Amino acid sequence: MINIYGRRNSSQVIQVMWTIGELGIDHVRHNVGGTFGGLDTDEYQNLNPNGLIPTIEDSGFVLWESYAIVRYLSRQYGEGSLWPANAQETARADQWMEWTNSRFMDTFFPAFWQLIRTTIENQDLEKVKKAATDTGVLLQIIENTLAGQKYIAGNSLTMGDIPLGAMMFKYFTLDIERPSLPNIESWYARLCDREAYQQHAMVPFGKSSDEWFALERAGA
Numbered sequence: 001m002i003n004i005y006g007r008r009n010s011s012q013v014i015q016v017m018w019t020i021g022e023l024g025i026d027h028v029r030h031n032v033g034g035t036f037g038g039l040d041t042d043e044y045q046n047l048n049p050n051g052l053i054p055t056i057e058d059s060g061f062v063l064w065e066s067y068a069i070v071r072y073l074s075r076q077y078g079e080g081s082l083w084p085a086n087a088q089e090t091a092r093a094d095q096w097m098e099w100t101n102s103r104f105m106d107t108f109f110p111a112f113w114q115l116i117r118t119t120i121e122n123q124d125l126e127k128v129k130k131a132a133t134d135t136g137v138l139l140q141i142i143e144n145t146l147a148g149q150k151y152i153a154g155n156s157l158t159m160g161d162i163p164l165g166a167m168m169f170k171y172f173t174l175d176i177e178r179p180s181l182p183n184i185e186s187w188y189a190r191l192c193d194r195e196a197y198q199q200h201a202m203v204p205f206g207k208s209s210d211e212w213f214a215l216e217r218a219g220a
């Protein structure tokens, strides 16, 4: 049984929980971070000296950094599925995980941060507009990749889909301008059909920072 530490609405926790759900791993999630607090206790800092979420504990093995956790769980429990059997397919999936971190997050996340994590009086709508425009352009890379395949690294779901796929719920739910991206829309629809995605990645975040915190306190 795996223990996961982290509030349900954290983007980094969402990746881990979706992976756990896809692999059907027996688990317990502990609500820490955000309004739940608990990250500055000695007990938590012994697990994760950064005082950040997520952290997992698997039979005494403790790991933090969400991408490392997704890779570990995929390899340990998803060999041949989330962790492809072929080294080149695994590397391709890994490439898209890194791309999500190095390119997509910096481009898109300001839109989410401004609209949902910032109070209305402090919002900068120019940043939202720029983030939406730049993300639409950047996503053409994924649009072209998905032209001949169902998932990011081929025709089946791999760990390569997890970080970007998890963010697609935010991308398609936020009130922002989006270009037509038919291949991405079909991929997103396939993700939305998956029970694990519905359960762990489609976490409601409201329409404002007040709604965000209310949902967080309710356990989202």
Ligand SMILES: N[C@@H](CCC(=O)N[C@@H](CS)C(=O)NCC(=O)O)C(=O)O
Pocket (backbone or CB within 6 Å): 010, 011, 012, 013, 032, 033, 034, 035, 039, 051, 052, 053, 054, 064, 065, 066, 067
């Ligand atoms: N690179 C780390 C980032 C961890 C991180 O920044 N976590 C945020 C949540 S998204 C955090 O712990 N924030 C403090 C809090 O939620 O209270 C990872 O991917 O795990």
